[in-house]
Ligand code: HT7
């Protein structure tokens with residue numbers, strides 16, 4: 001496979017002035033006729049006329065009306081072209097009905113649909129399929145289907161055809177087409193300058209009742225982007241389409257967003273509170289791309305974080321504004337630690353702006369997205385809110401309509417603030433998670449905080465340089481009062497000391513408040529100090545963090561030394577649960593534990609070999625001890641978390657339900673599921689129903705409810721996904737593999753559908769102790785399914801290989817078993833480029 005390097009970037013030899021496409025739709029023989037106006041690019045030196053193209057049957061090609069015979073290969077074509085403006089015309093035939101990879105033009109339940117990011121447009125027609133080639137598009141669709149959609153504004157319509165014109169130049173990855181028997185849920189938005197925009201959420205018949213929430217989320221997003229970033233929508237229509245077969249969450253095609261139905265369809269009966277929050281965030285994310293991604297796009301795919309990091313950051317700000325800012329920040333830290341830290345500290349480690357790739361689809365990662373967003377957050381913290389706003393205004397003014405780089409992005413901050421961001425730029429090029437170690441000194445009324453940073457070597461990067469780390473710090477007096485409000489220390493050296501004077505007594509430091517940088521903080525606190533911060537920290541993030549660290553230390557002691565659950569943790573949780581002044585959502589988060597995979601990482605980092613079964617046992621034991629310790633409170637909390645009002649998927653009700661769910665779980669550990677069965681019977685929304693069922697299954701009960709749940713919801717594919725996933729995620733370590741295997745035999749296990757495949761197979765990989773069963777049966781089962789899926793859907797297969805990325809953490813036996821499965825995958829004949837790259841990187 002070819003490796004592409006950032007350093008080799010050169011512009012394309014031609015500019016595209018306009019693209020006209022005609023689609024004659026047919027399931028197995030769609031004809032795509034293109035008419036493209038090219039002219040030589042004055043900024044380019046290489047004039048090779050190469051157009052990407054894959055899986056296309058070329059019927060005809062012509063330049064300025066004269067038929068030609070280009071040189072066609074498996075990846076594209078080359079042709080002799082004039083050294084002057086010219087018109088390229090081609091007719092190709094494609095087979096959407098057999099496109100199971102879900103990239104290019106494909107079919108889902110009889111509906112035509114596209115996915116072009118990153119390099120899918122080349123499966124539709126011959127084109128310079130790279131993000132720095134931008135053009136206006138006019139698209140005519142001929143097809144005997146009621147709804148025919150493409151990007152931009154409608155510009156013509158008749159029986160069996162429709163034409164769309166997108167006036168905004170765009171790269172081909174933002175092209176989209178949808179055709180099918182769809183129903184619109186309409187809406188309307190008036191922009192800040194008074195323009196009316198027609199909104200539509202298009203769904204399959206039967207899904208009409210699940211559109212209202214998504215439509216409201218879209219309107220809120222449009223308003224928020226105007227209010228907070230001054231960004232107005234720029235077309236007459238905005239269409240969203242829900243599709244059942246989709247590799248990722250959603251796609252921001254200009255004016256025609258396409259969504260995985262799981263990321264847009266919602267109703268109280270079928271969606272959990274987590275689903276509602278995720279849907280609101282994804283709708284916002286895709287909408288925000290209209291400016292950060294579409295109006296200003298990426299020069300090349302190495303700059304992916306330019307649009308993704310910024311857009312994730314913007315959607316996080318939106319969620320914080322719509323819901324609870326501390327809860328959102330805690331969720332984001334949990335997510336970063338669970339998904340990005342293992343990536344950053346394992347064989348798949350890569351910089352936020354990678355320097356090479358074989359298959360770009362493999363770089364839509366937590367590092368590019370979530371760590372990329374953290375970099376924006378740090379930049380904002382370092383320059384301040386006002387300068388951030390000015391820099392963003394300058395970014396939009398200066399770069400509208402362009403394909404940009406990280407250098408362009410950082411330059412607007414340098415020009416706005418006068419600050420030199422050379423060192424900050426290391427965050428984009430250096431992979432690995434920095435570790436910040438804290439030591440303290442108290443002498444003569446001066447408190448000295450010494451911070452040291454180090455980043456371990458990562459693949460291809462043995463030497464690491466110090467980074468700019470904003471460390472938000474506050475100081476508490478021994479009686480719990482805040483004696484120094486939050487201040488951002490800038491750690492730029494490998495080791496740096498910061499002095500605080502004028503203090504009456506040695507303070508307790510609250511460090512890395514609000515999770516001010518994506519680093520691992522190593523601060524040796526005693527349980528008592530953590531309990532103190534848990535009780536007194538004024539920073540909600542660090543207050544939660546104190547509880548989380550206390551839980552982690554407790555669990556590690558239980559695992560390593562067979563210790564009993566510590567009183568500091570148990571009493572701390574009792575206090576938290578009792579505290580009615582604390583937001584219920586926050587109380588529920590406080591009771592959460594580190595994941596078993598995180599505990600394995602912590603053990604590995606402290607030089608121990610993690611034993612998944614010992615980790616599972618410790619977690620179970622601590623849960624049981626917590627339930628017993630707080631048992632007197634549980635009945636009252638159960639009744640306090642009941643909601644009498646009609647269902648609302650907002651933060652307030654969701655928080656109450658989250659706390660209620662935690663309390664029900666603890667209760668069911670003590671009563672064997674009696675309360676959970678009552679709750680299941682009374683459930684009037686999916687959050688309650690699924691939580692109750694989960695509690696029952698975890699308590700070893702609930703088989704009748706499991707069956708009745710299926711019977712109730714078997715017609716609803718998104719709920720059936722939950723039914724599959726729940727069984728695997730609640731299975732005991734011994735049963736996980738058998739439960740998974742049995743579910744793959746179920747008539748509804750349509751493994752070619754990515755949502756269904758993930759609901760079972762990803763759930764297996766995420767059940768830590770079950771997946772890591774000592775005989776390797778979990779590894780073998782996962783590998784079997786990856787090998788089976790690869791020829792059908794390489795993208796989804798490759799993403800799921802990351803389940804093996806932590807293989808070197810475990811004992812020699814397990815390492816050998818995982819290595820054997822990785823090798824088996826690698827040696828599979830005709831393995832896709834996607835999976836080949838992932839497996840070889842993981843094997844190292
Ligand atoms: N920008 C979108 C990425 C995406 C994607 C990438 C590769 C293959 C399939 C895909 N579907 C969507 C989604 C986003 O970040 O908004």
Ligand code: ZN
Pocket residue numbers: 285289307308311
């Ligand atoms: Zn995105």
